[in-house]
Amino acid sequence: MEELIKKAGILVEALPYIQKLNGKTVVIKYGGNAMISEELKNKVMEDITLLKFIGLHPVLVHGGGPDISETLTRFGIQSEFVNGLRVTDDETMRVAQMVLMGKTNKEIVSLISQKGGKALGLSGIDGELIECEKQYANVDGKIVDIGYVGKIIKINQKVLEFLANDDYIPVVAPLGVDKEGRSYNINADTVAGAIAAALKAEKLMLLTDTPGIKSSPTADDIIYEINQKEIYKMIEAGTIAGGMIPKVKGGLEALAGGVNNVHIIDGRIPHCLLLEIFTDSGIGTMITR
Ligand SMILES: Nc1ncnc2c1ncn2[C@@H]1O[C@H](COP(=O)(O)OP(=O)(O)O)[C@@H](O)[C@H]1O
């Protein structure tokens, strides 16, 4: 009996959060590095389905970088990253599109369906959801061509609003399209930040494979709160590096676009989304303006 009463208590504790977030949009970015086991993936999809059923409007943006890398290796194609972005030639683009839409997106959609949710998978190419142009990288002041990497110009969010305001959970793959109809590979954190801003989401949660932002990639600590100025200092010092760069930039873009809350959280913790949303302290790193 005591156990049951405790369970009821936990549910009641969530009430103020449920009331506050009812009808609000939350954008969740699920990074490839956090998709480490079927069990964890299941728990993340359970959380997202639960959020939908209690009245929030979750929109999921997924990555899949490790899967793309593994498939490229199997095809004998070399892959290189510049400023955290994959250099994407014609062949790499085809593989990225195949893996993201043919594998990752559909696996997630199926998992949500198994949990009883209604998920609809789409990429930024569908309905011209993500309009982009070619992105160049800046390496020590030099402009570098990184191939078919997309710079987002516009999010045509109507389709997402339509789905999220209905019974659906949109599941978005990070691809975009330019005016000429060419497809582009876009970092999933960048996509999540831009979508959160376009939807004026209440929250953006970036799920990854570290407890949050640390004082350096190899440190054991965690920075609970960090602002824009501190972020740029760390990027300059090289203590925020690699895949963390597009993540923090995506977070800052979301804040600039009017999103109230941005968190980088450890997607390897079971039910990390519920812990972040329904506890006072939350988990991970909060990014502020
Ligand atoms: N200051 C930092 N704190 C934490 N992680 C960092 C930091 N700087 C760089 N990183 C790296 O960023 C990685 C997360 O980005 P990424 O590999 O792109 O993950 P995801 O697939 O979730 O997008 C971490 O595993 C870590 O190696």
Ligand SMILES: CC(=O)N[C@@H](CCC(=O)OP(=O)(O)O)C(=O)O
């Ligand atoms: C341009 C670019 O870097 N695109 C990424 C898209 C996938 C992604 O961002 O996946 P994660 O979130 O799992 O890292 C890539 O090709 O890996």
